Amino acid sequence: MNRSITSGVVSVVSAKLVVLVVTALSTPLLYRFLGASAYGEYAFLLSVFAIYMIFVSSGITDGVRKFLAEDRTATNWSEHVVGFYFRLAILLAGLGALLLVLATSFGLVGLAFGSELTTYFYALAALVITAQFRDFARKTLMGFGLERYSEPLKVLDKVGFVAVALPLTYVGLGVMGALAGHLFASLLVGVIGLLLVHRRISLSSVFSSPTERFPRTEMVTFNSMSIALIFLLMSLYHIDIIMLNRFRSDAAVGNYKAALTLAEFLWFVPMAIQTVFVHSTSELWSQNRYRKISALASRTTRYTFLLTAIMAVGLAALADVAVPIYFGAEAEPAITPLLLLLPGALGFALARPILAISQGEGTLRYPVAATGAAAVINVVLNVALIPRFGMGGAAVATSVGYGSMFAFHCLSARRVGFDPLEDARLGRSALTTVLAAVPIVALSAAISGPWLALAVVPPAGFALFVTFALLVGALDPAEPFELLSLFPEPIGGTADAIHGRLTGGESEGMTRNWLQLFLFVGGLSLLVAGLAFGMLDPGLQSVAP
Structure with a gap:
């Protein structure tokens, strides 16, 4: 892994670690302040919002960071890419918010989800706009390789949410208080992020028109395929929550969401790698460095397996004591779903970096097909198991769907043009x-x-x-020290010296x-x-x- 990519991963991992700590401290408080039932409503609303935002923002955020990272010689390439996607972000944010307001006003939301949730959708309509510009700003900074700015903004987003949501839910404002936290944090991050982007590329580029040679068709095609990919991914994340809400009580949804939250803690490093690899490997693909890509992918797969597996084993071993301490005695029903989710969470963790490298290549039909196959398995199993087995059925269905992602994306990677298992040592890791x-x-x-x-x-x-x-x-004996050598002094220097002695035959x-x-x-x-x-x-x- 070269140092430029590694520095991006370290920046993202550092931010995600801070976010993980803040999330770990705030989630049990939010669960307690809301109660299991209101927490279930909150989780359901966020699932619906996440799926809705796929069509508003996913093509924009993936596209802007991919095309900014590409080494193209066209005149004013960066300005035209930022302007193209910024115009699209404004248009889709306005349409998305308007459609949500109209659907709520004319009773479609109440008909679909119940009248008791109607008020919340007006808050979600406002969140469409603020979340759009928050995500556009962060992903644009990442496309420029400025993770040192984009990742602190992610921390600010989480801290801002906690600073507003926890006091408001504590004093009894419930789900609306939690949504207010998201609104405040996304607005703050969006404003600061756009100012940082403006320092690099003037946002007046939104008014400039690129030449006829500007690859609009390529970008629109990538956007549409990216939307399809993200939609399939989001179905893996949220279809279980939405279906469980239909067949079980809000308390069951809240406890299942608690289990998901703990299982998803396993992903913080794989998600960081995935975040950086989309734009970092785009440059490698543009230079036709296929052997480098396969070596990077297989080594990342091995490290991801080892790191995620030890976390999964530890979480499984401590589930009986960790869940009641973390969420409270009311969350004890979450223990069994958590254990059932862990194997699938490991498989999904392995698939994430592979998917990101495939996205960096730009031809998304194979990743879309692989994700679609896993999504179909997930939906079919959820439909079959949730009505009869409730939380347990949802956990089994989701775990199988998650786990199948790794197998399907290994096949997809071969079609894209790299081998993620070249030096993965799966047997030894298992x-x-x-x-x-x-x-x-x-x-x-x-x-x-x-x-x-x-x-x-x-x-x-x-x-x-x-x-x-x-x-x-x-x-290998030298590998832990090779990884530690990337850390700041004095750890990095000491580890580098040890690594040199080990690889030098001493x-x-x-x-x-x-x-x-x-x-x-x-x-x-x-x-x-x-x-x-x-x-x-x-x-x-x-x-x-």
Whole structure:
């Protein structure tokens, strides 16, 4: 992974980590202030809004960052791209908001979703406009490679939402208070973002007309295919929420959304990689660097598998204690759906970077077909399982739909022109996951105190997982230090020196050291498993020297 792409990924990951922390702290408070039923209504409204916004903004945001990132020699290329998409953003935002107001005023919204939700759709109409310019500004900055600006804006959006929504919901304004938080944050970010874009490219370019050679047809085609792709993706995210709202109570929807929220925590690094790869790999495609693309894709697949798998194992091991602590006792029904969602969340995490690289190539028919196949599976299973099994059925259907994304997008990648499995080491990564899962689950079961388990299991589990990954060859000994060398000083310099020694052949005695480490970890794992499942007497610990 070259440093320019890596710096973009680090910027995005850093911002997503901050957003993750803010989300992790605010979500349980929002759940408690709203209650399970109102939280279910809020989740349903956001699902409907997300699907509606596909047709308003998705082609614009994907298009502007892709075409800005391309290395084209046309005169005033950047100005014309920004102007073209800004005009389109204004037009679609106005139409989108107007249609939503008219549909609400003439009773179509009440007929479709119930009269009790009608007022909220007027707030969503205003949010159409503010969210459109927020997303346009951020994605334009990303197209210029300015993640150092776009990603702090994402943090500001989340912090602004929390700063307004939590006080308003606490004092009893309910769902409307949460929507007010989204309105405030998106307006603030939209204004600041457009000012930053204006510093790079004057927004007066909206009034300039490009030449006849400007590839309008190519852009419109990309936009339409991008809309189709995003619509299919959003159906994977939201069809379960919408259908569950029809067949089950608002409380069930709220608890299922709580399970989804925890499962989607697994995606924060894959989503960061996906965000950067769309525009970063566009340049590689334009230079016909196919071997570089395959190497980048397969290595990213391997790292994504390892990182997401350890998070999934840890979350599964701690689900019984984490969910009640995090959301409260009212959310205990979310535990089973969460466990059912985790395998699919892992598959979807693997598919995300592959999809982004395919998008960077620009020919979207294969990614659209792959996503469409997964979406059809998801819809069919949700229709079949939700009426009978409720939350459990929705979780199984969604997990299968999520998981199929990886298989379909591997096939799609081959058709696009790269191999994401070239050095993915899927067998070794899967073996690492299985070997590490046993002691991690056993350790969680052995610790009776929930807070102690939350403090001990994650770091111990991570150490065990990395050890097994190195032992079975899912990671090379130098690779962790290669990744750490990208961090700021003093971590980066120290890790770079260690990486140089390892790759320079200064590893005498390494085999013996790994064998000793394997015996130690294996013995520790057996001891923990024995204590957890009653095969050994805990009193034996007192005779240890």
